[in-house]
Amino acid sequence: MTRDSSKDWQVFISCKVSDGKGGYTRDWHLAKELYELLEANSIKVFMSSISLGQLGESDYKQVIEEALEQAQVMVVVGTSKENINSEYVKYEWNSFHNEIISGIKKGGRVFAFVETLRIHELPRPLRNNQSFYVSERSSLVSFVISALGLDSTNLTPKSESEQKKIATSTGHDSISLQQKTESELAIKSITSRNGDELIYVEGGVFIMGDTWGDGFDKEKPPHEVELTYDFYIGKCPVTFDEYDRFCREIETEEPSDSGLGRGRKPVMWVSWFDAIEYCNWLSEKEGLPISYSGDGSLLDRNKQETEDITKVKGYRLLTEAEWEYSARGGKKSMGYKYAGSNSPDLVAWYDSNSGRMIHEVGQKKCNELGLYDMSGNVWEWCCDCYDSEYYSRSPSINPYNSTDGSSRVKRGGSWLDYALCVRVAFRLDDTPDYKYFDFGFRIARTVF
Structure with missing residues (x-):
């Protein structure tokens, strides 16, 4: 024919x-x-x-x-x-x-x-x-x-x-023509002593930024990034249950829930400095070297300042590149615009479906890596300093922006935001001491 x-x-x-x-x-x-x-x-x-x-x-x-x-x-x-x-x-x-x-x-x-x-x-x-x-x-x-x-x-x-x-x-007895639309998830995970579940992510190469051509200038140019190492990432954002245990142990005031509920809902009203303090506490709890100095600089396993994320052994925040790579699905990526789907309603709590409130983690569909709430629910602080033009000069291998700046990257959008803000490529920032009722975070660890 x-x-x-x-x-x-x-x-x-x-x-x-x-x-x-x-x-x-x-x-x-x-x-x-x-x-x-x-x-x-x-x-x-x-x-x-x-x-x-x-x-x-x-x-x-x-x-x-x-x-x-x-x-x-x-x-x-x-x-x-x-x-x-x-x-x-x-x-x-x-x-x-x-x-x-x-x-x-x-x-x-x-x-x-x-x-x-x-x-x-x-x-x-x-x-x-x-x-x-x-x-x-x-x-x-x-x-x-x-x-x-x-x-x-x-x-x-x-x-x-x-x-x-x-x-x-093809040498097969039979091959189903009714193909699955998602890969089966082979997930390796660990659980911290505070109950945080983290999923193993293999490093790889991906295109970071506005790969669809309809984003903002700060998401451009799309560029190739390689992560040469593997890492663990929180399956969900840190919840009130987990963060409240931290607060009780160090005898500090628990953050407000603004009347929206605690438990398995993602913690909110946390600053970037609050988030890294939680990471350091969790590292010490497990006998790991802390990842941050008092001013927020990254520390290697010998407690020396470093800009090389592969040398940081303790719990920490995700780099911006790690965050987007994971949100896109890592090596299992299907190329979705939101974390796990091209439809935000399937994977995200945002302004159109949230009912103007946060929701318990893990209620929406996970992405290809088995991660929940990467799109929507709460904003997630990242490790990097923010620069709207960083993509035009960022390194292609293991990028991390340590340049001193007045703000830090946050990703993922929240229950208050429009769908465009919960895209995997969208980036925003705030000062590291600022708190709000849709600011949360997710933890990570480099695999050694």
């Missing part, structure tokens, strides 16, 4: 085709299996060695460029560094990646599909959550479906005979 060359392609599969001996590479065979799986889910897939023959086009360069422009998802298939970096393959994934970075291809996604290649061996733009091993083929299909904004339950599958043919060609 010949396709209409003007038809919009949804997915572009890139791989090295020839093995140089007149045959196909292992990459091509893996790519073909994936092609057939995606086609079975009624997804329009461009794979040059197959699609060009179907189209019967002679100007193959123009057709490839059009397919690169039309596709919203690229899958790069590779069994070696050499193949992934071969001339045409690199051109394809690099062109696609640059269009995402520049904002031309809004919402575009790149996935890597590898066999024995280690993730850290991938080129930097591919070395992040968009990496799947061959054994994770069905999960990759699920992510592609979600990235395209499709409902897997409404996809039109091929006939039963076609499904059997595909299952046989």
